[in-house]
Amino acid sequence: MTSPSSKLNEKISRLSEEIITEKELEGRLKSGQKLRIKYGVDVTSPFLHLGHAVNLWLMRAFQEEGHKIVFLVGDFTTRIGDPTGRNEKRPKISEADIKRGAKEFIKQVSRILLTDKKVFEIRKNSEWYSKMKTEKLLELMSLVTNAQLIKRDMFQKRIKEGKDIFENELIYPILQGYDSIMLESDLTVIGSDQLFNEMMGRDLQQKFGQSPQVIITTKITPGIRGGEKQSKSLGNYIGLLDSAREKFGKIMSIPDDLIIQYFEVYSDTALVRIREIERGLQGKKINPKDAKMELAEAVVLKYHSADESKDAKNFFVETFQKKNLPQDATTVIVKKGEMIKDVLARSGLVSSKSEASRLIKAGAVEIDGAIVKDIGAKFERGGIMRAGKKRFVKIKIV
Structure with a gap:
């Protein structure tokens, strides 16, 4: 019998919002079982920011314990389009764009995830869907009721607004759930917006005689201007591929009330130190600018070398605090x-x-x-x- 390391336990505690269920996760980790962790992506927008990276770092912690990430390229389901967060039907994506998107996704996630074959496997859901016969699809759909699907929040919103819901969108959660069966998923780490689809996976796994996957939803923080979560369209993000200087500058621009949240979720700073900073800010013994400077260094060091981090700090001080124009402009x-x-x-x-x-x-x-x-x-x-x-x-x- 083995137990997860204190490092993994801390990551789970620090980054997770909800675990379905904690008892199942604890049992599987204590059993010494090496988990298959489903990481499915819709490759229409191969752009990752620090909000996405929260899931990746938690999965990386599992990899370091010997568990395997099964990176699922949703090349087939991408053609349908996940309706999550959308009030309108998404336009069709070409196969060439899907291939390009998948390649870029893998390039970006490899900056965090280990890609050794022992702990990283790449699959495509076209492996099973392109061969699935109509009879099999109808059999699968017969396991889920319309009432189950239509209660989803974005569908209810469309109904209230008098907007169409297309049948291919309606079955998307069924297909995403079936992916968990085909991958024999033990665990998936997701944002809360994917909870409906992955709960469908748990339900279908049980109907197919599999143990249901554990679901961990991770914490979501506001974007760099506060308010809504990070989004490329809103321009309120810190990109995974941003330079060290860009990451540093964006961290320095966040509202003061986000400092502690960002420390907890986006840095590896010890919780003891974070609580010290929190007390210092509350007691006005620490200047928020100094706290942000420490935060920016911690975040940049997580993605870049010590030399790049030092350069980013010097650049910020010279440009914004001393008001000197960058020499390399x-x-x-x-x-x-x-x-x-x-x-x-x-x-x-x-x-x-x-x-x-x-x-x-x-x-x-x-x-x-x-x-x-x-x-x-x-x-x-x-x-x-x-x-x-x-x-x-x-x-x-x-």
């Missing part, structure tokens, strides 16, 4: 009258014109310290342009 040649949002995209400060528009609307673009408020604004003179908290270019008008 690029010079961009601009024609007078050229639109600012176009130059933001062309210079590489942002990935697209739509992102440029979002940043301008959020008041996150400045020229020589003056906030750009109009998305249709044009360049009339040169200067220093800043996008977000840490991206700069020198503008030269020709």
Whole structure:
């Protein structure tokens, strides 16, 4: 009989919101059984931020105990589209885009997960769905009632708003649940928005004679501006592939009331130290800026080298505290009258014109310290342009 290490226990306690069920998890870990941990992804948007990384770090802790992550590429179900969080039907995704998305997902998760074959396995659900006969599908669907499916919150919302629910969306939870059967999943680590689908997996596993998978839902924190959780569309995220400087700058920009939450969920700082910082902030003995500086260093060190972390800190101090322009700021040649949002995209400060528009609307673009408020604004003179908290270019008008 073996028990999980104190490190794994601490990760579970620190990062989990709910465990279904704790008794089942405890029993499986104490038995010495090596668990198969389902990690399924819809590869339409291969973009990961620190919110996603919470699940990955918890799974990494299980890997270090010898448990295996089964990385399931939902190449078949991606064509249907998970309706989670959506009020409208998603457009069809091409097979080429699915392949590209899967490749990028694997590249990003490998920054955290171990990829040794002993603890990492890659599967695709097209392995079984592309061969499934209509008879088998109907048999599977007969195990679930319409009442079970239609009670899902996003479907109820669509019904109230008079919007359509397409049949392929309605059966998505059944297909995701059946994935757990095919993978013989013992455990899955998810965000709470996937709980409905994975509970379907537990139900179906029992009907197929398998032990139901344990479900761990992880803690979700607000984005870097507070309020809603991290999202690429909202621009309130810290990307897994962000540079050390970008991560540092974004951490320094968070509201003071998120400091402790971010320490607990996104850093490996000892809980004893976090409680010290919490008391210091409450008693006004620690300046929030100093706490954020320590937090930013801790988060950056989790993803980057000590040299990169030191560089990120120095860059922030020189640029934002001492107000010195970065020496490596690029010079961009601009024609007078050229639109600012176009130059933001062309210079590489942002990935697209739509992102440029979002940043301008959020008041996150400045020229020589003056906030750009109009998305249709044009360049009339040169200067220093800043996008977000840490991206700069020198503008030269020709």
